[in-house]
Amino acid sequence: MDPDTMRGDGGDVYWRRRMSVLVAVLVVVAVVAWACSSGGSGPERASSAKSSPSATPAVDPLLAGLRTLALGTASPSPSPSAPRPTPAALPKHPGDPCAEQDLVLSMQGGREPIYTGDSQPTFLVTLVNTGSVMCTADVGPRAMEIRITSGADRIWSTADCVSGAGSEVKELQRGVPYVRSLVWNRHRSSTDCRSTPAAALPGTYVATVRMGQLRTVKGVFHLR
The missing domain is CATH 1.20.5 (Single alpha-helices involved in coiled-coils or other helix-helix interfaces)
Incomplete structure (x- = not known):
C-alpha cells in the first residue's frame, strides 16, 4: 500500500x-x-410463458371491463328459424264489453226548468258507442244510475230498492244511440225500500247520470 x-x-x-x-x-x-x-x-x-401451457397471460383490466360491458349489452342475433315476435294489439270482436273511452253518455232535462203543481220532471238519457265495432253495455238501474240531489242531500236514485239483479245488457251498434226516458214522481227514494216514500219539498234540484267513471253534466231544475 x-x-x-x-x-x-x-x-x-x-x-x-x-x-x-x-x-x-x-x-x-x-x-x-x-x-x-x-x-x-x-x-x-x-x-x-409461451411454452408453458399452465401460464396465464396478463389481462389488461381496462380491456376486460370493456369486453364485459359489450357482452352484457349486446343483443343476440335472431335465428332464421325463430323470428323475433312483434307485439300486437289484442283483437276486438263484436259483442265484447264496451270500453268506457268509446262511450258517450249524455242527459237532457225537460223543456221547463220549473215544475209546478203536479207536473213531473222528465229526463232523456242517451248512450252512444263510438268504437269500431258493436259492443255490449249494462244499462240497468244500478250500472247506469240516474241520481237527483239537493245540495248534499241524496233525494232519489234508480239504484235504490231495485228488484232482481238490476242488470240490463244492450248491444250498442257504432253511432246508434241507446235512449232511455225517465219520469220522476217527485218522491224521495231510500235503500231500505220504505213503502210510503216522502214527497220532495219545493226547492232546487240537480240530476246527473253515472255509469262507471262516466258522468253527465248537471241538470238543474226547480220544484214549486
Whole structure:
C-alpha cells in the first residue's frame, strides 16, 4: 500500500473511494433483482410463458371491463328459424264489453226548468258507442244510475230498492244511440225500500247520470 494514502487527507479520500465502489455494486445488484422479478418484460420470460401451457397471460383490466360491458349489452342475433315476435294489439270482436273511452253518455232535462203543481220532471238519457265495432253495455238501474240531489242531500236514485239483479245488457251498434226516458214522481227514494216514500219539498234540484267513471253534466231544475 502506498504510504501516502495513509497520511492526512489521503486517508479520507481512500475510504470515500471504497464507499463509492460499494454503493455502485449495491445499485447494480438491485437493478438485476428488479429485472428478474418484473412480469414478462424480457424475451426469456415471454418465451417461457409461451411454452408453458399452465401460464396465464396478463389481462389488461381496462380491456376486460370493456369486453364485459359489450357482452352484457349486446343483443343476440335472431335465428332464421325463430323470428323475433312483434307485439300486437289484442283483437276486438263484436259483442265484447264496451270500453268506457268509446262511450258517450249524455242527459237532457225537460223543456221547463220549473215544475209546478203536479207536473213531473222528465229526463232523456242517451248512450252512444263510438268504437269500431258493436259492443255490449249494462244499462240497468244500478250500472247506469240516474241520481237527483239537493245540495248534499241524496233525494232519489234508480239504484235504490231495485228488484232482481238490476242488470240490463244492450248491444250498442257504432253511432246508434241507446235512449232511455225517465219520469220522476217527485218522491224521495231510500235503500231500505220504505213503502210510503216522502214527497220532495219545493226547492232546487240537480240530476246527473253515472255509469262507471262516466258522468253527465248537471241538470238543474226547480220544484214549486
